[in-house]
Amino acid sequence: MIARLPALRTLAIVLSSLLALGAFAWPLLTNALPSDARAAVPFVIFGLVPALIVAVSLLLDGSVSSSKTLAMLGLLAAIGAAVRIASSGVGGFEAVFIVLILGGRAFGARFGFLLGMLTIAVSSVLWGGFGPWTAFQMFAAGWVGAGAGLIPGGTSGNPDRVARRREILWLIGYGVIASYLFGALMNLWFWPFGAGPDTIISYIPGGSVTENLSRFGVYTLMTSTLTWDTVRALTTGIGLAIIGMPVLKALRRAKL
Amino acid sequence: MISASRGRWTPFWVSLSFAAAFIALRIFYRLLFGSVSWSAVGSAMTLALPFATVIVACGLISSLVDVRRFLVSASQLRWGRSLGTALAIALSSFPTLITVVRRMNSARELRGMRSRMAFLVPLFEHTVERAIALAAAMDTKGFGSRRGTTVCDIPAITLSDYSLSWNGREVLRNISLTLTPGSITVLTGATGSGKTALLESIAGLATHFHGGTSTGSLMVGTCDRVTTVPRDTASLIGYVPQNVRLSFAGATVREELSFGLRVQSWDKQEIASRVDELLTLFSLTDLADRPLEFLSAGQATRLAIAAALAPRPPILLLDEPLADLDAASVSTVVTLLGDLHAREELTLVITEHHTAPLAELNPQWLHIAEGKVAPGQWDTGRMSVYQPRNIAVVGREEVLRVTTLSVAINSCELVQDVSFTARTAELIAVTGPNGAGKSTLLAALASGKYLGNAQVRGDELSALPALARITRVAFVPEQVSDFFVTESLAEELARADKVAGIPAGKALTELTFFSILDQKLQDSQLAKVLATHPRDLSAGTQVALAIALQLSWKPSVMLIDEPSRGLDPAARSSMAEVLRCVAETGTTVIFATHDRVFAQELDARVLELSDGRLVHSVEVSS
Numbered sequence: 001m002i003a004r005l006p007a008l009r010t011l012a013i014v015l016s017s018l019l020a021l022g023a024f025a026w027p028l029l030t031n032a033l034p035s036d037a038r039a040a041v042p043f044v045i046f047g048l049v050p051a052l053i054v055a056v057s058l059l060l061d062g063s064v065s066s067s068k069t070l071a072m073l074g075l076l077a078a079i080g081a082a083v084r085i086a087s088s089g090v091g092g093f094e095a096v097f098i099v100l101i102l103g104g105r106a107f108g109a110r111f112g113f114l115l116g117m118l119t120i121a122v123s124s125v126l127w128g129g130f131g132p133w134t135a136f137q138m139f140a141a142g143w144v145g146a147g148a149g150l151i152p153g154g155t156s157g158n159p160d161r162v163a164r165r166r167e168i169l170w171l172i173g174y175g176v177i178a179s180y181l182f183g184a185l186m187n188l189w190f191w192p193f194g195a196g197p198d199t200i201i202s203y204i205p206g207g208s209v210t211e212n213l214s215r216f217g218v219y220t221l222m223t224s225t226l227t228w229d230t231v232r233a234l235t236t237g238i239g240l241a242i243i244g245m246p247v248l249k250a251l252r253r254a255k256l
Numbered sequence: 257m258i259s260a261s262r263g264r265w266t267p268f269w270v271s272l273s274f275a276a277a278f279i280a281l282r283i284f285y286r287l288l289f290g291s292v293s294w295s296a297v298g299s300a301m302t303l304a305l306p307f308a309t310v311i312v313a314c315g316l317i318s319s320l321v322d323v324r325r326f327l328v329s330a331s332q333l334r335w336g337r338s339l340g341t342a343l344a345i346a347l348s349s350f351p352t353l354i355t356v357v358r359r360m361n362s363a364r365e366l367r368g369m370r371s372r373m374a375f376l377v378p379l380f381e382h383t384v385e386r387a388i389a390l391a392a393a394m395d396t397k398g399f400g401s402r403r404g405t406t407v408c409d410i411p412a413i414t415l416s417d418y419s420l421s422w423n424g425r426e427v428l429r430n431i432s433l434t435l436t437p438g439s440i441t442v443l444t445g446a447t448g449s450g451k452t453a454l455l456e457s458i459a460g461l462a463t464h465f466h467g468g469t470s471t472g473s474l475m476v477g478t479c480d481r482v483t484t485v486p487r488d489t490a491s492l493i494g495y496v497p498q499n500v501r502l503s504f505a506g507a508t509v510r511e512e513l514s515f516g517l518r519v520q521s522w523d524k525q526e527i528a529s530r531v532d533e534l535l536t537l538f539s540l541t542d543l544a545d546r547p548l549e550f551l552s553a554g555q556a557t558r559l560a561i562a563a564a565l566a567p568r569p570p571i572l573l574l575d576e577p578l579a580d581l582d583a584a585s586v587s588t589v590v591t592l593l594g595d596l597h598a599r600e601e602l603t604l605v606i607t608e609h610h611t612a613p614l615a616e617l618n619p620q621w622l623h624i625a626e627g628k629v630a631p632g633q634w635d636t637g638r639m640s641v642y643q644p645r646n647i648a649v650v651g652r653e654e655v656l657r658v659t660t661l662s663v664a665i666n667s668c669e670l671v672q673d674v675s676f677t678a679r680t681a682e683l684i685a686v687t688g689p690n691g692a693g694k695s696t697l698l699a700a701l702a703s704g705k706y707l708g709n710a711q712v713r714g715d716e717l718s719a720l721p722a723l724a725r726i727t728r729v730a731f732v733p734e735q736v737s738d739f740f741v742t743e744s745l746a747e748e749l750a751r752a753d754k755v756a757g758i759p760a761g762k763a764l765t766e767l768t769f770f771s772i773l774d775q776k777l778q779d780s781q782l783a784k785v786l787a788t789h790p791r792d793l794s795a796g797t798q799v800a801l802a803i804a805l806q807l808s809w810k811p812s813v814m815l816i817d818e819p820s821r822g823l824d825p826a827a828r829s830s831m832a833e834v835l836r837c838v839a840e841t842g843t844t845v846i847f848a849t850h851d852r853v854f855a856q857e858l859d860a861r862v863l864e865l866s867d868g869r870l871v872h873s874v875e876v877s878s
């Protein structure tokens with residue numbers, strides 16, 4: 001029944017996303033629970049996120065059925081992995097975010113979300129790297145793709161160069177912010193495991209939100225914000241500036 | 257099953273290294289942000305073990321379970337069918353995408369551009385083109401069809417007063433035509449005359465897939481094409497599109513043959529026996545499990561025909577099946593079509609420029625001009641195909657000297673012991689069958705990767721840095737569209753000036769382009785042409801553009817791979833003129849072609865290659 005009502009489906013997807021966001025932020029939310037229940041939270045999270053992935057996939061499955069959409073989805077999901085692998089010998093670069101953002105922009109938020117999930121699934125299947133983080137990565141990448149379809153700056157009809165340039169500027173801004181947010185989100189759920197106990201950047205079970213947040217701030221700054229995330233933000237921004245306009249035009253010529 | 261991918265235990269080893277890195281990081285954080293002591297290291301390690309175990313367990317699971325095995329049945333799932341299909345497409349297209357990425361990388365080097373990012377543009381363009389071709393193939397093979405095909409006993413194709421428009425432009429006009437069951441029809445006509453549009457109309461793609469609008473009626477047997485979507489006629493019509501490689505849905509020969517049968521829900525046993533039958537019939541048995549990116553042009557064409565015929569459709573449509581093939585493959589394919597027609601009483605409709613080899617099928621000839629169909633072959637005789645003209649500037653000066661040049665890739669000698677010289681403004685054709693080493697020879701000269709010697713005016717090519725080499729020898733590859741990184745002809749020409757360091761405002765490349773183009777334009781047309789997307793230019797114009805882009809480096813020698821490929825006779829003689837114009841600038845032109853007539857028309861000196869060796873011994877002047 002849900003599949004027949006677009007509004008209900010959108011609502012279900014938004015709710016699943018919010019639930020998933022809660023799962024990402026579990027270290028900050030366990031305060032509300034009695035202390036003996038806290039130990040169970042990580043286990044619940046590891047079950048919940050993959051279940052949400054399956055739920056959202058099934059919800060969205062009906063909205064992509066034309067052969068054109070599926071072919072585009074499959075090929076774009078493979079291209080990020082292909083670029084990474086084929087150019088690794090010559091100092092490869094991270095093209096995945098560029099693909100997600102341009103794909104989401106050209107074909108809409110739903111397509112972008114599915115593209116993000118599939119891209120991670122494809123590279124996990126092809127090159128290993130499947131782990132407890134895979135489901136989290138799928139959600140985070142899905143949000144990156146979906147966001148590109150939701151931000152303003154859109155063009156319609158036959159836009160002039162100024163309008164198209166403005167759209168790319170929006171996307172570059174979004175790409176940079178998304179790169180840092182992606183890194184922070186992926187750190188957030190992993191932080192209690194990544195840092196371990198008994199350090200000044202460790203998670204304190206049952207500690208106050210402000211104290212945990214400040215410790216997490218140091219952790220994420222040290223581990224990825226200044227390094228990986230910055231590299232990703234730069235490549236994404238520069239890449240979108242160089243190829244954004246012609247690639248968006250090429251994708252839009254496909255008229256899904 | 258899928259090439260260019262991991263070994264079975266790779267995920268396990270990857271997870272082990274992740275787990276080790278995880279433990280190491282925990283110890284590192286503990287020492288850096290906690291207390292420094294051996295007991296701290298020990299406790300950090302012990303506390304990290306549970307999560308590390310989870311990581312390794314995940315790796316072990318993904319080593320033991322091969323997801324790809326389940327994807328084969330993705331199209332039959334009740335829930336999640338769409339995403340399963342998309343994932344299957346991603347995994348089976350991945351190996352070919354890798355080769356495309358490598359090709360783009362080498363195009364970037366050949367073009368003399370440093371920006372790695374810019375070459376994502378042709379990569380995306382390729383992806384869009386491939387997605388559309390693949391989707392069309394999925395539709396014609398019955399993907400997503402919910403009801404069985406209407407199979408008719410007498411599948412005649414009848415058009416009455418049929419017209420087709422695309423974006424408001426009429427491509428086919430008031431066509432009335434009947435193709436009787438069991439007949440062979442060859443459609444001829446210039447590029448853009450509407451041959452493909454007619455074929456796609458019969459296949460149902462023109463209106464239902466590409467969004468064209470039609471008037472009049474088109475019946476295939478008892479199916480009304482106007483209302484019947486392509487996926488519902490999959491077992492009635494087999495369709496072989498123009499560039500077959502773009503439309504393959506499987507990763508291996510066997511997967512490709514079974515794809516259509518699987519989506520039409522044949523049962524497993526039936527599929528297996530039909531695939532084996534096809535493998536024998538099309539002499540593909542030895543290639544059954546070969547990844548598709550390793551097939552030759554002839555093998556790929558044979559596979560595409562076999563896959564189209566898999567569900568035993570009574571009608572087979574072929575769009576320029578001979579375009580990419582050398583003489584040997586052409587005769588194999590033509591003989592095959594003749595046999596199939598005799599044995600299975602197929603109705604064949606073929607579009608083709610190379611009409612001579614098809615004459616032995618004794619077909620009904622039709623030609624299309626300006627959207628109208630008339631009986632008989634397209635009359636190319638009226639055009640002056642070739643006007644002999646001497647090139648005044650052929651000098652005596654020796655430009656290129658190649659001595660005992662060999663090329664080996666993966667210890668397989670593709671070019672052996674080739675020696676020749678070339679002089680200023682000379683036209684040289686390197687001929688020979690597919691796989692003789694023509695492209696390899698040209699690519700080796702351009703990349704400087706060879707054994708032996710190749711000198712341009714005394715400079716050894718292999719010893720020069722890439723950007724110096726490109727001013728001696730510039731290369732135009734077969735896939736010229738790999739070179740185009742912008743969205744209009746004007747931008748592309750301006751970019752070439754910039755890349756080659758020509759001062760802004762000189763518009764040198766633009767000048768070159770229009771001077772070699774065998775086409776005079778009015779000022780009013782010029783603006784429109786300059787605004788055209790490079791990929792929307794005709795095939796011949798795209799080659800001319802790529803040549804102009806490379807001429808911006810002012811090379812002494814221009815190497816061109818298959819400049820006449822896929823061109824109709826008119827465009828071919830224009831291409832001959834383009835090459836002559838390039839030679840008249842004083843540039844030595846060496847082009848590879850399997851089209852000997854084209855070489856003869858140009859009056860080019862012929863270097864014939866066979867199995868990587870020069871057949872005609874060529875004098876090396878002292």
